[in-house]
Amino acid sequence: xxxxxxxxxxxxxxxxxxxxxxxxxxxxxxxxxxxxxxxxxxxxxxxxxxxxxxxxxxxxxxxxxxxxxxxxxxxxxxxxxxxxxxxxxxxxxxxxxxxxxxxxxxxxxxxxxxxxxxxxxxxxxxxxxxxxxxxxxxxxxxxxxxxxxxxxxxxxxxxxxxxxxxxxxxxxxxxxxxxxxxxxxxxxxxxxxxxxxxxxxxxxxxxxxxxxxxxxxxxxxxxxxxxxxxxxxxxxxxxxxxxxxxxxxxxxxxxxxxxxxxxxxxxxxxxxxxxxxxxxxxxxxxxxxxxxxxxxxxxxxxxxxxxxxxxxxxxxxxxxxxxxxxxxxxxxxxxxxxxxxxxxxxxxxxxxxxxxxxxxxxxxxxxxxxxxxxxxxxxx
Numbered sequence: 001x002x003x004x005x006x007x008x009x010x011x012x013x014x015x016x017x018x019x020x021x022x023x024x025x026x027x028x029x030x031x032x033x034x035x036x037x038x039x040x041x042x043x044x045x046x047x048x049x050x051x052x053x054x055x056x057x058x059x060x061x062x063x064x065x066x067x068x069x070x071x072x073x074x075x076x077x078x079x080x081x082x083x084x085x086x087x088x089x090x091x092x093x094x095x096x097x098x099x100x101x102x103x104x105x106x107x108x109x110x111x112x113x114x115x116x117x118x119x120x121x122x123x124x125x126x127x128x129x130x131x132x133x134x135x136x137x138x139x140x141x142x143x144x145x146x147x148x149x150x151x152x153x154x155x156x157x158x159x160x161x162x163x164x165x166x167x168x169x170x171x172x173x174x175x176x177x178x179x180x181x182x183x184x185x186x187x188x189x190x191x192x193x194x195x196x197x198x199x200x201x202x203x204x205x206x207x208x209x210x211x212x213x214x215x216x217x218x219x220x221x222x223x224x225x226x227x228x229x230x231x232x233x234x235x236x237x238x239x240x241x242x243x244x245x246x247x248x249x250x251x252x253x254x255x256x257x258x259x260x261x262x263x264x265x266x267x268x269x270x271x272x273x274x275x276x277x278x279x280x281x282x283x284x285x286x287x288x289x290x291x292x293x294x295x296x297x298x299x300x301x302x303x304x305x306x307x308x309x310x311x312x313x314x315x316x317x318x319x320x321x322x323x324x325x326x327x328x329x330x331x332x333x334x335x336x337x338x339x340x341x342x343x344x345x346x347x348x349x350x351x352x353x354x355x356x357x358x359x360x361x362x363x364x365x366x367x368x369x370x371x372x373x374x375x376x377x378x379x380x
Contacts, residue, residue, distance in 0.1 A: 096335040097346040100355050105345065110362035112304040115152040115293055117176075117286050117317065118144075120159055120167065122310035123331045126349055127269060129240050131228055134167065140353045141170060146360045148172040148186075152293050156180055156282050156307075156317060158273065160230040178232030179275060179313060180285025191292065194280070200232055204262040204276035208234050211260055211274045218252050225249065232276065239270035268311045282309075283316030290324055308352060309343075318342035329355075 098105070118124055124144065125134040136144075147153055154174035155164050161177035161184055176183045182196045197205070211234045215227045224240030238249045253272040257265055264277040286307060294303050305326030307317045318328030319342045330336045330343035331352060338344075347355055 094337040094339040097330060097338055097341070097344065100329045100345040100347045101351060101358070102345075106355075106358050106362065109304075109306070109359055113151075113302055114304045114306055114359070115154075115290065116147060116356075117154045117156050117289070117305060117307040117321070119282075119307075119309035119311070119314055119317075119331075120155060120157040120164060122269065122349060123308050123352060125167065127239075131226065131235075131237055136167065137353070141168065143353050143357045143360060144168070145170045145172070147356050150360060150363045152303075154286075154289050156285055156309075158230060158233055158235065158268070158313060160232075163230070174289060176282070176285040176289065178230050179273075179280075180282045181232040181276070181280055183285060183289065194288065196232055199278060199280060200276040201262070201278070204278070205232075207260040207262045208232070208274065208276070211256060211263060214256055214259075215253065218256075219249060222249070234274045236272040236274070237270065238272070266313060268313060273313075281316040282313055283318075283320035286317045286320045287324065307343075308347070308355075310349065315342050318344075 121127060121131075121134050124140055125136045128134050144153065148170065149172065152174065153172070154176055155168070156176045157164055158179050159167075159177055161175045161182050164175055164177055165188075172186045174183070174186060178196070181194075181199060183191055183194065185191050208229075212227055212229055215234065215236055219225045219227070219236070222238075222241055222245050224238070224242070225245075226237040226240075228235040228237060236249060236253050238246055241249060250272060253274065254265060257263060257274070260274070262277055263274045266273045266275060286305065290303070290305050305321045305324055306329065307314070307321045307326065308329045308331055309317060310331035314328075314330075318330070321328050322342060322344065327345060328341075328343035330341045330346045331349050332346055333348060336343070336346040
């Protein structure tokens with residue numbers, strides 16, 4: 001990639017290096033040759049690489065080709081629209097995360113007493129244009145059912161628990177919906193833990209209702225826009241919205257927060273989320289569930305947590321399982337750099353079912369996942 005002198009003349013770039021930021025002068029910039037990067041406009045990040053040759057550098061930022069554009073992970077590194085974020089090549093020790101399907105890793109897991117925490121969208125189910133059609137395959141359903149028969153399994157998702165149950169149609173699972181706020185046991189029973197209504201508070205619940213109505217009123221005229229109610233979280237989806245309207249969705253969502261201080265904003269893959277402004281997230285839910293499982297398990301502290309997730313919201317859970325002695329697995333397209341996530345291994349989404357099946361097979365034998373699907377998943 002070549003950056004012309006005209007572009008450099010008015011450019012000030014910030015270099016992020018292990019948390020330290022310094023300013024590069026135009027002279028220091030020189031002709032940038034960054035084979036693993038491309039320029040992307042800060043107007044919005046969409047899919048693919050756009051021709052930004054007409055854009056001044058101050059309206060662009062630099063992204064590693066290893067970055068998954070749909071995660072918007074790079075936006076977290078940008079504090080101003082004029083900032084270009086680049087890695088220092090001489091000091092970066094980032095490397096691609098090892099594959100979770102590595103045979104030696106799978107063998108190490110087969111000898112452990114494991115418990116699994118799984119995200120739904122982008123992990124068990126592929127990302128789709130219409131959130132209501134994020135279905136899992138029958139193979140995935142059978143494998144997750146067999147996994148739950150052999151190990152404790154919890155779903156930790158931004159979706160509501162009711163939606164997760166409808167999608168999965170599998171018994172024997174723990175659920176931590178609405179980004180971990182709403183935790184229930186395998187039979188749908190309430191567990192002696194954080195009460196979601198108390199945790200969130202009546203004020204925030206009312207704010208969520210107001211947010212949904214306000215978003216629908218302000219953005220309902222945009223073709224492809226969808227407001228999704230996940231009980232303790234409101235999601236503003238814009239995956240099917242014309243890119244020219246993406247900024248309108250973002251600005252409307254952020255402006256709404258000025259009126260609703262009990263909520264805060266999180267951004268995911270083509271979605272803006274409004275959540276209660278409380279100290280709770282997927283990582284907290286994983287910590288709490290693991291404590292519960294370890295208290296009731298004969299394996300006690302040896303229970304080994306494994307978390308699979310694909311989005312920014314899953315980073316809290318990756319950090320939690322690492323602190324608890326387990327492993328986080330980032331689900332992404334292509335390789336994932338070690339400094340781009342708190343996970344320590346990676347998988348592509350179509351490989352998730354193969355990873356889980358390999359662990360089922362090593363524990364129970366291949367016949368477990370070949371049994372009749374109706375007996376595997378129980379009554380629907």
